[in-house]
Structures are given as C-alpha cells and as structure tokens.
Amino acid sequence: MSIISKKYSLGDIKLITENNKVKNPIMGIPAASEPKVATGDHGYVLEDVPHFTDYIPNLPTYPNPLQDNPAYAVVKQYFVDTDDTVAQQIVVHVDSPRGTHFRRAGPRQKVYFKSDDVHACIVTCGGLCPGLNTVIREIVGSLHDMYGVTRIEGIEGGYRGFYSRNTIQLTPKVTNGIHKRGGTIIGTSRGGYDNQKIVNSIEDRGINQVYIIGGDGTQKGAAAIYEEVRRRGLKIAVVGIPKTIDNDIPIIDKSFGFDTAVEEAQRAINAAHVEAESNENCIGLVKLMGRDSGFIAMYATLASRDVDCCLIPESPFYLEGPGGLFEYIERRIKENGHMVIVVAEGAGQDLVAESRTAGGKDASGNKVLDDIGLWLSQKIKGHFKKKTDMELNLKYIDPTYMIRAVPSNASDNIYCTLLAQSAVHGAMSGYTGFTVGPVHGRECYLPFYRITEKQNKVVITDRMWARMLSSTNQPSFLNTKDIIESNIDEAPPTQLLDDQVADKTVVTKETTVC
Numbered sequence: 001m002s003i004i005s006k007k008y009s010l011g012d013i014k015l016i017t018e019n020n021k022v023k024n025p026i027m028g029i030p031a032a033s034e035p036k037v038a039t040g041d042h043g044y045v046l047e048d049v050p051h052f053t054d055y056i057p058n059l060p061t062y063p064n065p066l067q068d069n070p071a072y073a074v075v076k077q078y079f080v081d082t083d084d085t086v087a088q089q090i091v092v093h094v095d096s097p098r099g100t101h102f103r104r105a106g107p108r109q110k111v112y113f114k115s116d117d118v119h120a121c122i123v124t125c126g127g128l129c130p131g132l133n134t135v136i137r138e139i140v141g142s143l144h145d146m147y148g149v150t151r152i153e154g155i156e157g158g159y160r161g162f163y164s165r166n167t168i169q170l171t172p173k174v175t176n177g178i179h180k181r182g183g184t185i186i187g188t189s190r191g192g193y194d195n196q197k198i199v200n201s202i203e204d205r206g207i208n209q210v211y212i213i214g215g216d217g218t219q220k221g222a223a224a225i226y227e228e229v230r231r232r233g234l235k236i237a238v239v240g241i242p243k244t245i246d247n248d249i250p251i252i253d254k255s256f257g258f259d260t261a262v263e264e265a266q267r268a269i270n271a272a273h274v275e276a277e278s279n280e281n282c283i284g285l286v287k288l289m290g291r292d293s294g295f296i297a298m299y300a301t302l303a304s305r306d307v308d309c310c311l312i313p314e315s316p317f318y319l320e321g322p323g324g325l326f327e328y329i330e331r332r333i334k335e336n337g338h339m340v341i342v343v344a345e346g347a348g349q350d351l352v353a354e355s356r357t358a359g360g361k362d363a364s365g366n367k368v369l370d371d372i373g374l375w376l377s378q379k380i381k382g383h384f385k386k387k388t389d390m391e392l393n394l395k396y397i398d399p400t401y402m403i404r405a406v407p408s409n410a411s412d413n414i415y416c417t418l419l420a421q422s423a424v425h426g427a428m429s430g431y432t433g434f435t436v437g438p439v440h441g442r443e444c445y446l447p448f449y450r451i452t453e454k455q456n457k458v459v460i461t462d463r464m465w466a467r468m469l470s471s472t473n474q475p476s477f478l479n480t481k482d483i484i485e486s487n488i489d490e491a492p493p494t495q496l497l498d499d500q501v502a503d504k505t506v507v508t509k510e511t512t513v514c
C-alpha cells in the first residue's frame with residue numbers, strides 16, 4: 001500500500017488504529033473513522049490521509065499530464081516522492097524521537113483520474129475571509145491548466161446550496177480577476193448542513209472531486225461527507241481547504257486571509273491613534289474579530305506599536321482594583337494624555353455575561369457574543385465619570401466586518417495559490433478525506449481529525465504574548481494561579497511561534513502516538 005515507505009520493510013512500519021491495535025497493512029484496511037497512522041524507526045510517526053485504494057480495489061492509474069506541460073517539464077524532480085513527509089516539530093533535541101509527520105503535498109507521477117472524467121465542484125462555507133476568491137480562482141486554474149479539466153461547478157451559498165440551489169459553471173474566464181475582489185463569488189452561509197442530502201446531490205450530479213473551503217465547522221462537515229462517500233464506496237475525492245480569519249485552525253502555520261486582516265486592522269488602529277492623540281484625555285478603542293482566539297488582535301497590536309492595551313479571549317482581565325484595567329487606564333491617561341485599546345470580540349465575555357443581552361446560537365451552532373467593545377466603552381466612561389475629576393473622551397471604532405471583506409493582499413494571494421494547487425494535486429493523485437495546509441512552510445495533506453480536534457489559541461505563557469505585553473506595557477492581569485490554570489498544560493501549538501518545545505516523549509518502535 002502506498003502509505004508504507006518502500007525504504008522500510010513491513011516489519012519496521014506498522015499501521016496503527018485508534019484502539020492501538022496493530023493491523024497488517026496488506027491484510028487489514030482501517031475503518032473510515034480510524035486514523036491512518038504508520039510508525040517507523042526512532043519514533044517516526046506518519047499521520048497519513050486516506051486514499052481511494054484504501055477502499056476501492058484495482059483502480060487504474062494514468063500518467064500525470066503535467067509531465068507534458070511545457071511550464072513544468074523543465075523543473076527537475078517536479079513530482080513529489082511518494083516517501084516525502086514533513087515533520088510536525090522542527091525544534092528538536094539530540095535525544096528527541098523523530099515524532100509526527102504529515103504527507104507532503106504536490107503532484108505525483110501517477111493520477112487516478114482521466115482529465116475528461118473529472119467533474120469537480122467548489123463550495124465556500126462559514127464567515128467571509130480575504131482570499132476566498134483567490135482559492136476559487138486557483139482551483140479552477142489548476143484543474144484547467146494543469147490537468148485539462150473542463151467540468152467545474154460552483155455550489156451556491158454554502159452547504160445548503162448542494163440541495164437547494166442551481167450551480168454556477170466555473171471556467172478560467174469566469175474566475176479571471178476575482179482575486180481582486182473581497183467575498184466569495186459563489187456565496188457562503190452558516191447552517192443548512194444535511195449530510196445525506198449533500199452526498200445524494202454530489203452522487204446524483206456525477207461529481208467526483210469536491211473542494212470544500214471553510215473553517216472548523218465546515219471541515220467537520222467535510223469529514224462527515226467523506227465518511228458517507230466512503231461508506232457508499234464512491235470514487236469521489238473530498239478535499240478541505242481550511243479558512244478562518246481568526247487563525248484558530250491548529251497544525252497549519254497560519255490560515256489564509258490572516259495577514260490581510262492584520263494589515264487592514266492597522267487602518268482602524270491608526271485612526272484610533274489619530275483621534276486619541278488629537279483630543280484631550282482621549283481613548284481610541286478598536287474591536288477586532290476573534291471569537292475564541294485573539295491572534296488578529298495580538299498581531300495587529302504588535303505590528304502597530306501605537307497600542308497601549310490589547311485584550312484577548314485567552315487572557316482574562318478585570319476592571320476594578322489594584323492591577324485592574326481601570327487603574328492602568330487612569331495611569332496611562334495621566335502620563336500620556338491618550339491611549340489606544342484593542343479588544344478582540346471574544347475577550348471578557350465572562351464579565352459581559354453579568355449584563356448579558358445577546359446569548360443564543362447562530363445557524364451553525366456558534367455562540368452569539370455580546371459586544372465587548374460597546375460594553376467596555378460604557379464601563380470606562382461610567383468609571384471615569386464616577387471616580388475621577390477627569391473629562392474623558394472615548395472614540396469607539398468597530399471595523400469588524402471591514403477587515404474580512406477586503407481582497408487578499410499579495411502574500412495571501414500566493415499562499416492561496418499554493419493551497420489550491422496542492423488540493424488539486426492531492427485529489428488527482430487519489431487522496432481523499434484530507435485537508436491541505438502549510439506546516440513549517442511545506443504544503444501537507446492533513447487528516448481532518450487533526451485540524452478539527454481542537455482550536456488554535458494564543459498561548460499566554462509563550463514568548464509572543466510576552467513580546468506583546470512588553471510592547472504595550474500593559475499589566476498581564478494575571479496572578480500565578482491564573483497562569484498555572486491557563487493553557488500551559490496543553491501541548492504547544494505549532495502556529496506562529498518560534499520556540500516550539502520538542503516532544504520529549506521517548507517513543508520506541510512499537511509505541512503509538514495517536
């Protein structure tokens with residue numbers, strides 16, 4: 001089987017199931033819901049993605065048409081070696097096991113589809129994000145220009161579009177230039193997920209490659225679509241492309257659109273700073289997106305250097321008393337005459353809860369948050385009116401939707417291009433039930449469960465948060481107990497950190513890391 005490196009004998013590499021039962025990779029095919037994990041010498045672990053050959057026997061293969069493409073023919077070793085994998089951890093110690101690896105993305109020598117037989121579709125789900133149109137454009141371009149595929153459809157309006165809307169024909173002509181526009185030309189939505197209706201629609205339309213662009217909720221839905229497709233024994237590649245402006249998807253370096261969002265947030269922070277500087281005793285308060293993760297707020301703050309306080313969901317804070325937010329604001333205004341505060345929308349929700357107005361869930365089941373920006377504005381104004389003789393000026397700027405409605409910037413456009421090309425190469429090569437993304441700058445195929453099992457969060461015991469604190473000079477609002485109870489116990493995330501801790505678990509050849 002292709003998951004087994006040819007360099008190892010079967011005795012050296014074992015396919016492991018979730019229950020730690022070792023299966024002979026030739027005799028036993030893991031059930032769909034079981035992770036496909038192989039181990040090798042020195043603690044090498046491959047968390048692989050499914051392939052058609054796992055559940056459909058005797059499939060024909062074809063030479064990859066890219067070998068005749070003049071643009072790629074000159075590139076030496078253009079095709080990815082089937083044994084290439086990418087390490088999850090790159091900071092290691094001399095005695096570290098080799099650790100977890102993911103399959104490297106890219107074109108393979110053999111493909112599992114004839115170009116004329118491919119019938120692809122693309123769907124975008126969840127909130128908007130800069131770069132959605134670029135990914136759509138580049139999937140269409142990659143399928144058409146690299147593999148000669150001509151039947152590509154856009155599913156309108158998210159998951160529910162599979163069973164309730166007509167499709168849009170996507171061609172290079174239709175998608176040309178869309179990367180310069182924000183939003184998604186095929187529309188998006190929350191809710192409306194019906195697994196059976198979606199798979200029925202895919203099957204009825206004769207679609208055999210499904211590209212699903214969306215966040216954590218969308219990827220959970222994509223995983224379930226893959227399971228159903230596999231249960232029905234269909235040769236349909238189900239491919240996820242992770243999208244989240246909040247950068248809360250684990251494993252991958254960062255998500256597309258995040259850079260653009262941080263850049264766009266600078267405009268709001270600059271405006272807040274101009275207002276604050278020009279008016280007496282003035283606070284410029286900016287609310288940015290980030291339901292559960294404060295990456296946009298943290299990176300926008302670090303980039304700007306004009307921010308005096310950044311509040312995120314991961315770092316609890318309090319208003320009154322010594323070491324609290326009000327005390328810090330009073331000091332800062334006395335010293336400087338003005339200040340800028342950036343608050344992520346999910347910050348301080350425990351405080352707002354006392355006077356909750358929102359509540360409930362959206363169509364996808366996400367918690368509807370109270371407006372922390374408005375709440376904080378009122379609290380700060382109220383405090384200064386009551387407790388000080390200072391006339392306080394507060395300018396509240398809420399650019400939330402503006403930072404995600406813009407087109408993607410240059411670096412995100414390139415990022416989206418690599419994602420789309422990797423996704424198409426993966427599907428053409430027979431991989432399915434996977435999502436794609438960069439791990440330490442290398443595009444990888446990742447099993448769905450690895451990116452949906454938890455959310456990526458800012459680690460407040462990490463050096464990046466310390467850099468942020470030292471740039472604003474704000475108090476940490478934490479005591480030792482808070483720090484101990486914070487995410488310190490969790491495995492170190494991979495995103496945007498420069499001090500990853502090497503996995504020191506001693507892993508022997510027979511040990512599983514699932």
Ligand SMILES: Nc1ncnc2c1ncn2[C@@H]1O[C@H](COP(=O)(O)OP(=O)(O)OP(=O)(O)O)[C@@H](O)[C@H]1O
Pocket residue numbers: 125126127128158159160189190191192193214215216217218219220221222224243244245246363364366
């Ligand atoms: N656990 C789940 N299983 C199947 N489908 C889901 C699940 N969670 C969400 N979905 C569906 O996925 C789609 C998008 O979900 P959601 O609105 O939560 O956005 P998302 O993909 O998480 O993106 P983001 O939150 O970054 O905007 C919706 O159609 C929703 O019904």
Ligand SMILES: O=P(O)(O)OC[C@H]1O[C@](O)(CO)[C@@H](O)[C@@H]1O
Pocket residue numbers: 126127128215244245246289290291345362404
């Ligand atoms: O108002 P909508 O469209 O549901 O989107 C808001 C949510 O989308 C996100 O940007 C995630 O996509 C969150 O940060 C935010 O809470």
Ligand SMILES: [Mg+2]
Pocket residue numbers: 126215216217
């Ligand atoms: Mg989500």
